[in-house]
Amino acid sequence: xxxxxxxxxxxxxxxxxxxxxxxxxxxxxxxxxxxxxxxxxxxxxxxxxxxxxxxxxxxxxxxxxxxxxxxxxxxxxxxxxxxxxxxxxxxxxxxxxxxxxxxxxxxxxxxxxxxxxxxxxxxxxxxxxxxxxxxxxxxx
Numbered sequence: 774x775x776x777x778x779x780x781x782x783x784x785x786x787x788x789x790x791x792x793x794x795x796x797x798x799x800x801x802x803x804x805x806x807x808x809x810x811x812x813x814x815x816x817x818x819x820x821x822x823x824x825x826x827x828x829x830x831x832x833x834x835x836x837x838x839x840x841x842x843x844x845x846x847x848x849x850x851x852x853x854x855x856x857x858x859x860x861x862x863x864x865x866x867x868x869x870x871x872x873x874x875x876x877x878x879x880x881x882x883x884x885x886x887x888x889x890x891x892x893x894x895x896x897x898x899x900x901x902x903x904x905x906x907x908x909x910x911x912x913x
Contacts, residue, residue, distance in 0.1 A: 793837055794887055796828045801891035803827060836877055840884035843869050844892065858896045861889055 805813075807829050814821045830841055846869055847861035866882075875881050 836880045860893045
């Protein structure tokens, strides 16, 4: 993603990180794929808007793609009593970084934390929605 040595390059790096984080937010916001979005636009006769499109994994820089890959490899943790999603188990991360020879570990871990936060929020939101629906169903 670039070097962060000088003041000017740090500013550029921070701008890049902010844009990538906003793309990750869009990716996890609606949970629809690019193909589904384009299909909806075609059915409604609406012109696809690049600012509204869910980003495909290929638009992200290599570090984000590596973070997405590592995120998929980390095992999930669930609370046994309440059934709440606790996130990913990070204990294997060091080994995975070594095995896949990740060069820019700090940047990959930064994006991995962002991905984990968005993923955890979306899973818990979906879980809460299902629990609320189940409660409404049992009350009637």
